[in-house]
Amino acid sequence: MAPTRLIYASTRTDQSAAALDAIFDVSRAYNLRDDITGALIVSDKHYVQLLEGNRSLISQCMMRIAHDSRHTEIELIAVNLVPHRLFARWSLHRIETPTLEARTLEPFLIDGAFQPKLMPQLAIEDLCRVLSSEAD
Numbered sequence: 852m853a854p855t856r857l858i859y860a861s862t863r864t865d866q867s868a869a870a871l872d873a874i875f876d877v878s879r880a881y882n883l884r885d886d887i888t889g890a891l892i893v894s895d896k897h898y899v900q901l902l903e904g905n906r907s908l909i910s911q912c913m914m915r916i917a918h919d920s921r922h923t924e925i926e927l928i929a930v931n932l933v934p935h936r937l938f939a940r941w942s943l944h945r946i947e948t949p950t951l952e953a954r955t956l957e958p959f960l961i962d963g964a965f966q967p968k969l970m971p972q973l974a975i976e977d978l979c980r981v982l983s984s985e986a987d
């Protein structure tokens with residue numbers, strides 16, 4: 852079956868660098884185990900995550916994520932079958948928006964700010980396409 856791509860955005864509740872490192876460590880281990888690949892985009896206030904893999908394993912992963920108190924107000928943006936993975940080589944690619952070049956993010960800003968919960972699915976997928984091509 853074609854891979855399933857899931858995208859959601861959420862609000863950070865724990866802004867510490869230690870929390871972020873811990874999220875990436877544990878998440879990458881689970882994702883490697885489950886052949887899930889993807890990216891987690893981190894801004895000062897929000898997470899946007901794109902996950903790709905087996906539909907059943909992606910569902911279980913999303914259940915784990917939903918129960919994590921380090922974020923809140925999770926909004927599902929997309930769940931689709933896709934022909935191929937965008938971040939096929941990354942168990943969880945780490946992208947922090949302050950480290951991106953201004954010209955990369957600029958086309959995706961709303962009222963001058965990165966507001967993933969206001970972005971349509973296609974805009975988020977476009978941003979992920981740009982980021983995945985930079986990652987390769």
Ligand SMILES: Cc1cc2nc3c(=O)[nH]c(=O)nc-3n(C[C@H](O)[C@H](O)[C@H](O)COP(=O)(O)O)c2cc1C
Nearest residue numbers: 874877878881882898912915916917919921922943
């Ligand atoms: C923003 C965010 C992204 C996460 N991404 C993943 C992920 O990609 N894969 C995963 O297994 N867990 C992810 N987690 C961690 C899970 O929510 C959970 O803490 C972890 O899987 C441990 O689950 P366990 O206590 O059942 O072992 C994420 C958590 C947060 C807050």
